[in-house]
Amino acid sequence: MPELPDVEGFRRVLAKHAVGAPIRRVLVRDAGVLRGTTARRLADVLRGRLFRKPSRHGKWLIAPTDRSAVLLFHFGMTGSLEWERHGAPQRHDRVIFAFDRGELRYRDLRKLQGLRLARDDAEVGAILRALGPDALDVSPRTFDERIAGRARLKAILMDQSVIAGLGNLLVDEILWRARINPARPANRLSGPERAAVFREMRRVLRDSIRVGRVPPRGVWLTGRRDDASAKCPRCATRLRRGTIAGRTTVWCPRCQPTRRGRSA
DNA sequence: CGGCGTGTTCAGAA
DNA sequence: CTTCTGAACACGCC
Numbered sequence: 418m419p420e421l422p423d424v425e426g427f428r429r430v431l432a433k434h435a436v437g438a439p440i441r442r443v444l445v446r447d448a449g450v451l452r453g454t455t456a457r458r459l460a461d462v463l464r465g466r467l468f469r470k471p472s473r474h475g476k477w478l479i480a481p482t483d484r485s486a487v488l489l490f491h492f493g494m495t496g497s498l499e500w501e502r503h504g505a506p507q508r509h510d511r512v513i514f515a516f517d518r519g520e521l522r523y524r525d526l527r528k529l530q531g532l533r534l535a536r537d538d539a540e541v542g543a544i545l546r547a548l549g550p551d552a553l554d555v556s557p558r559t560f561d562e563r564i565a566g567r568a569r570l571k572a573i574l575m576d577q578s579v580i581a582g583l584g585n586l587l588v589d590e591i592l593w594r595a596r597i598n599p600a601r602p603a604n605r606l607s608g609p610e611r612a613a614v615f616r617e618m619r620r621v622l623r624d625s626i627r628v629g630r631v632p633p634r635g636v637w638l639t640g641r642r643d644d645a646s647a648k649c650p651r652c653a654t655r656l657r658r659g660t661i662a663g664r665t666t667v668w669c670p671r672c673q674p675t676r677r678g679r680s681a
Numbered sequence: 682c683g684g685c686g687t688g689t690t691c692a693g694a695a
Numbered sequence: 696c697t698t699c700t701g702a703a704c705a706c707g708c709c
Contacts, residue, residue, distance in 0.1 A: 449705085493704095493705095495705090495706080495707095509706090525705095526705080526706055526707070527704080527705045527706050527707085528704075528705055528706085529704060529705070566697080566698090567697070567698075568697080568698060568699085569698095569699095572698080572699085660700095662699085663699080663700065663701075
């Protein structure tokens with residue numbers, strides 16, 4: 418599930434329920450999600466501490482504490498962060514932070530990513546150093562400069578070191594709305610085309626965050642990924658699918674031609 | 682049983 | 696140097 422809007426939702430969960438209250442207990446139910454730390458160290462460092470206001474960069478959730486330590490979450494393809502007031506843990510609750518009023522649970526099926534514990538802000542910087550600017554923060558000018566690579570546009574937009582936060586579903590949705598073929602070389606887009614991608618990126622992100630997840634089904638292209646006979650919601654042309662940047666890619670050959678007048 | 686998947690990383694190839 | 700592909704990670708669902 419998690420792309421930028423989902424992680425923003427998790428950030429809000431943490432901010433709403435888990436900021437400013439002492440962490441009473443850290444229960445690591447599956448140490449397989451701990452990256453570069455151990456259950457012992459995680460508990461020793463966090464027990465009795467408070468989380469301060471969390472931030473987000475791309476798909477990373479950054480949770481500072483009232484000491485120098487900072488907890489970082491990445492959710493891979495199947496992770497989430499849940500607040501539960503009571504009840505038995507679910508099968509995929511890998512780490513549980515217990516507070517007086519409830520529990521914050523890092524839930525993840527596939528364990529493709531996990532939790533990291535940084536000693537201080539400098540270590541956070543080192544972990545996030547390779548990321549480009551957040552997709553919601555980047556200015557139109559910086560966006561234009563950064564996506565000017567030779568690779569196919571979808572690969573560029575998915576590259577977290579170029580722009581942080583966009584994933585497979587979001588990029589397909591953005592390019593469908595902007596009516597640009599995902600296989601176009603990024604550095605051959607016109608100025609207006611780059612502006613369209615930027616505009617639709619903002620719009621898709623805003624709408625997704627408002628709904629609290631990405632992406633809402635319904636009229637979105639994303640609701641049609643799994644159906645091989647699905648039609649374009651705009652023009653009813655049969656959607657096409659292929660592989661770009663190693664990921665399943667869905668597009669409309671009519672709305673998103675490779676070049677003027679041709680289909681992909 | 683085989684194939685697939687909202688993410689990332691790495692080795693190796695082009 | 697840049698870009699691309701496939702495999703790996705782990706698990707549930709066709």
